[in-house]
Amino acid sequence: xxxxxxxxxxxxxxxxxxxxxxxxxxENFTQLQLKNTEVEHLVLAKNARLQKKTIIKRGQGMFQALxxxxxxxxxxxxxxxxxxxxxxxxxxxxxxxxxxxxDGNMKLISFSFSNLPAERHIITVNEVSNDFSYSFKEExxxxxxxxxxxxxxxxxxxxxxxxxxxxxxxxVAEIINVLLCKVNFRLNARMGDKYKILLNxxxxxxxxxxxxxxxxSYRGVRAGSSEAYFYNDGxxxxxxxxxxxxxxxxxxxxxxxxxxxxxxxxxxxxxxxxPVTGRRKMHRGVDLRARSGSAVYSVARGVVLESSYNxxxxxxxxxxxxxxxxxxxxxxxxxxxxxxxxxRSHQVIGRVGATGRVTGPHxxxxxxxxNGRWMNPMNKRMIATPKxxxxxxxxxxxxxxxxxxxxxxxxxxxxGRYVFAARPNNS
Numbered sequence: 001x002x003x004x005x006x007x008x009x010x011x012x013x014x015x016x017x018x019x020x021x022x023x024x025x026x027e028n029f030t031q032l033q034l035k036n037t038e039v040e041h042l043v044l045a046k047n048a049r050l051q052k053k054t055i056i057k058r059g060q061g062m063f064q065a066l067x068x069x070x071x072x073x074x075x076x077x078x079x080x081x082x083x084x085x086x087x088x089x090x091x092x093x094x095x096x097x098x099x100x101x102x103d104g105n106m107k108l109i110s111f112s113f114s115n116l117p118a119e120r121h122i123i124t125v126n127e128v129s130n131d132f133s134y135s136f137k138e139e140x141x142x143x144x145x146x147x148x149x150x151x152x153x154x155x156x157x158x159x160x161x162x163x164x165x166x167x168x169x170x171x172v173a174e175i176i177n178v179l180l181c182k183v184n185f186r187l188n189a190r191m192g193d194k195y196k197i198l199l200n201x202x203x204x205x206x207x208x209x210x211x212x213x214x215x216x217s218y219r220g221v222r223a224g225s226s227e228a229y230f231y232n233d234g235x236x237x238x239x240x241x242x243x244x245x246x247x248x249x250x251x252x253x254x255x256x257x258x259x260x261x262x263x264x265x266x267x268x269x270x271x272x273x274x275p276v277t278g279r280r281k282m283h284r285g286v287d288l289r290a291r292s293g294s295a296v297y298s299v300a301r302g303v304v305l306e307s308s309y310n311x312x313x314x315x316x317x318x319x320x321x322x323x324x325x326x327x328x329x330x331x332x333x334x335x336x337x338x339x340x341x342x343x344r345s346h347q348v349i350g351r352v353g354a355t356g357r358v359t360g361p362h363x364x365x366x367x368x369x370x371n372g373r374w375m376n377p378m379n380k381r382m383i384a385t386p387k388x389x390x391x392x393x394x395x396x397x398x399x400x401x402x403x404x405x406x407x408x409x410x411x412x413x414x415x416g417r418y419v420f421a422a423r424p425n426n427s
Contacts, residue, residue: 048104056096062089063273069100071108077278079111079123081359082132084275085289086121087113090268090378118204141204145214147410149196158185158195158218171199171211178243179218181251182226193220198407213243214403229403231388231396237262239384240392248388248396256299257346258382259329259365264289266362269376275359284374285328285366290352292333292361297346299327299382304341304349313364314355319343327377328366331356346385 054068066076080089097114111123118139123132148165152158158179162172175197176185183189198215201208217227228251233240239258243251267275267287274281290296302321309315315332333353337343354361367377388396 049109050102050104050106052100052102054098056092056094056098058094060092061272062092065098066100069098070102070106071100071111073273073278075108077273077275078132080273081275082123082134083113083121084266084287085264085360086134086136087115088265090265090286091115116204116209117207118209139204141202141209143200143202145198145200145406145410147196147198147407149194151195152189152191152193154191156191158189158193161195162197168208168211171213175213175216178213178216178228178251179226182228183218183220183223185223188220188222188224190220190222193218193223195219198403198410215407216243229396229400231392231399233392233395235262237264239263239382240388242384244388244396246400248393250383250386250388252381252383256327256380256382257297258384259297259299259327260288260290260294260352260363261384262290265378269378276357285330285364286377288363288365290361290363292352292354294352295348296329296332296350296352296363298343298349299345301345302327302343304337304339304343307335307338307341310356312357314358315350315353317349319349324370326368328364328368330364330366331358331362333361 052069054065056062056065062080063073063076066079071079083089093115097112099112099114100108101110103109108125110125113121118141120137122135122137124135125132148162148167150161152161159172159176162175163169179185196215196217197213200212200214202210212230214230215228217225219225228243228245231240231242231244235241239261245251265286266289267283269283269286271280272283273279296317298319300319300321302319304317305320305326306316306318313330315330315335317329317332317335317337319327319329321327329350331353332350332355335350337347337349343349352361352363365377367375367380369375387393
């Protein structure tokens with residue numbers, strides 16, 4: 001009887017323990033459900049993709065545009081430094097497109113920049129190392145050649161006539177600048193003067209992406225006759241890629257020679273964020289992309305004013321020219337001239353390097369006017385050489401023959417506005 005009473009007294013305790021255990025198991029199950037849901041949301045967030053797009057607006061630089069797609073200054077600096085050798089940021093134009101892709105935690109996955117509808121520069125961010133990898137995507141485009149020909153009418157100008165054909169003003173300006181080397185339009189242009197331009201135009205989805213002026217001619221009673229041919233030195237950035245006469249004379253009215261063989265501006269003149277410090281500072285020159293060890297030339301004859309080294313500019317050379325202006329060459333790998341040396345135009349004065357405070361090999365090229373004030377060196381008329389010689393002249397002659405052949409084909413087939421040219425995209 002006593003044993004039965006003991007068992008009976010234990011029943012409420014056992015029952016309470018059982019109920020407590022059931023309640024706890026339900027709570028644990030609920031908590032497990034919540035944790036699984038949170039994990040699921042985390043997975044979904046991680047795999048989510050968010051794209052932010054913008055275009056370059058008038059007066060806007062790359063840093064300001066990157067802010068529009070939620071990229072801060074520190075990451076912007078990394079992106080710009082990664083793209084400096086691929087894109088000339090000094091040539092940004094209204095309408096250039098930026099696209100940033102983020103994951104659900106707003107971490108950057110990829111970034112793309114497009115200054116032409118058929119081309120994209122892409123940066124992909126490694127999820128583990130956070131390193132950048134670069135790629136370039138180009139859609140198929142078509143090159144077509146055509147002739148624009150006509151004569152000046154009463155009260156008309158060549159510029160007005162060309163604009164009226166629908167050519168971009170930048171292309172018209174290039175045509176005028178080439179002809180100005182031989183033709184004084186202000187004094188000698190007359191009604192009845194004849195002109196002819198051969199264009200090679202790159203199309204994508206019916207839109208002209210790029211125009212190259214292969215040939216220009218102008219003939220008039222007072223102006224005389226002049227012809228110019230485009231010479232491709234193998235790269236659009238080559239300082240020898242320009243317009244020449246059939247004799248190889250460079251068609252540029254005046255100017256200095258370029259300090260490097262290929263022209264790609266990594267960083268332009270004016271205020272910018274320093275690629276190392278990230279601080280906004282005046283950049284009194286231009287940074288020109290070039291391989292380490294490439295030749296650096298004096299832009300004009302003169303006397304070496306300085307040949308020295310400091311921790312910021314690295315190996316540095318400055319040259320005073322006949323008009324008292326001074327040119328500056330910084331971050332050189334080595335210096336091949338010393339203070340007091342007399343140098344001739346286009347003489348090798350050093351090699352491209354990465355000395356001083358830099359992120360990689362390039363040439364900082366600066367220029368002071370005769371009054372001692374800094375100026376944008378690219379506003380000076382630059383020329384690679386006054387006249388092509390040797391292998392380059394032979395290549396020019398070959399290209400002139402090809403241009404003449406295209407002109408003959410187009411003249412023969414005047415019914416067709418365009419002749420399709422099976423040329424690659426970099427033609």
